[in-house]
Amino acid sequence: MSNLHTHTIYCDGKNTVEENIKSAADKGLISIGFSGHSHFYKDKTSMTEEGTLKYIEDVNKNKYIYKDKIQVYLGIEGDYYSNLNKDTDKEMGLDYRIGSVHYIDDGNNSYFPIDMSRESFNNAVKYFGGIKEVVCRYYDNVIKMIETQKPDIIGHLDLVRKYNLNKEYFTEEEDWYISKIDEVLNIIKKNKCLVELNTKLMNKNNLDAHYPNKYTIKKLLEIDADFIINTDAHWSDNVDHFYIEAVNELKNIGVKYIKILIDNTFKSIEI
Numbered sequence: 001m002s003n004l005h006t007h008t009i010y011c012d013g014k015n016t017v018e019e020n021i022k023s024a025a026d027k028g029l030i031s032i033g034f035s036g037h038s039h040f041y042k043d044k045t046s047m048t049e050e051g052t053l054k055y056i057e058d059v060n061k062n063k064y065i066y067k068d069k070i071q072v073y074l075g076i077e078g079d080y081y082s083n084l085n086k087d088t089d090k091e092m093g094l095d096y097r098i099g100s101v102h103y104i105d106d107g108n109n110s111y112f113p114i115d116m117s118r119e120s121f122n123n124a125v126k127y128f129g130g131i132k133e134v135v136c137r138y139y140d141n142v143i144k145m146i147e148t149q150k151p152d153i154i155g156h157l158d159l160v161r162k163y164n165l166n167k168e169y170f171t172e173e174e175d176w177y178i179s180k181i182d183e184v185l186n187i188i189k190k191n192k193c194l195v196e197l198n199t200k201l202m203n204k205n206n207l208d209a210h211y212p213n214k215y216t217i218k219k220l221l222e223i224d225a226d227f228i229i230n231t232d233a234h235w236s237d238n239v240d241h242f243y244i245e246a247v248n249e250l251k252n253i254g255v256k257y258i259k260i261l262i263d264n265t266f267k268s269i270e271i
C-alpha cells in the first residue's frame with residue numbers, strides 16, 4: 001500500500017505530519033505522501049501562505065527522520081484557483097502535485113464550493129440555474145486545470161458527484177453527462193496524468209462510493225490511463241481507508257496495474 005493524498009493540521013486534517021507517518025508505517029504502507037490544501041484566499045480550510053512554508057519544512061524534516069522506516073514524499077493538493085504549475089512545484093521543492101477542482105465561479109469573482117455541504121451545493125445549483133450547468137462548469141475547470149497547470153495526479157476526478165451518490169440530481173447516464181466525461185477523457189489521454197481512485201467516501205454499506213465512478217473507470221481503462229489509489233485521509237487512522245477494497249474494485253473492473261510512488265519514481269505494479 002501507498003497513499004499520496006493525506007491532510008494534516010496545516011489545513012483541515014486532524015493529525016500532525018508525524019502522526020500520519022507513524023500510522024502509515026504501522027499499517028505497513030511502503031510510502032506516504034502529504035497533500036495539504038494549497039492556499040486559496042476564498043478557502044478558510046486551505047493552508048495559509050505562512051503555514052505552507054511550515055508544512056514544507058515539517059514534511060522534509062520528517063522525511064529524513066523516518067527514512068529507514070517508510071518513504072515520505074512532499075506533495076500538495078493544488079486547488080485549481082491556486083494557479084500552481086510546474087514552476088511553482090519546483091520553487092516549493094515538491095515531489096508531486098495533485099490537481100483538484102473544489103469550486104466553480106461565475107466569472108465575476110463569486111466562488112461556489114462543490115464539496116463543502118449539500119446546502120452550498122444546492123446554492124450553486126440554484127445560482128447557475130440547474131445541475132447541468134454546475135456539472136459542466138466543474139468539468140470545464142478540470143479540463144482547464146489539466147491543460148494549464150499539468151498536475152501529476154488528478155484528484156477526485158468527479159467530485160461533483162459527491163451529493164449525487166443516490167442519484168439525487170441526475171442519473172450519470174444521460175447523454176450530456178457522458179459526452180462531458182468524454183471531453184475530460186480526451187484531455188487526460190493527451191496529457192497523460194495519473195488518475196486517482198479516491199476512497200474517501202467508501203464505507204461498508206457503499207463500496208461503490210469512490211471517485212471516479214465505475215463507468216468512468218471503465219472509460220479510463222479504454223484509453224490506457226494510469227491509476228493510483230489514494231484515501232484522501234483527514235485522520236491518521238484513514239491512511240489505508242478501504243485501500244484493499246479499492247484494489248479489488250479496480251481488479252474487478254479489469255485494471256491490471258496501478259502506479260505507486262517509490263524510490264522517487266511512479267512505478268507500475270501488478271494488482
Ligand SMILES: [Zn+2]
Pocket residue numbers: 077100102155156
Ligand atoms: Zn480535494
Ligand SMILES: [Zn+2]
Pocket residue numbers: 005007077232
Ligand atoms: Zn484532499
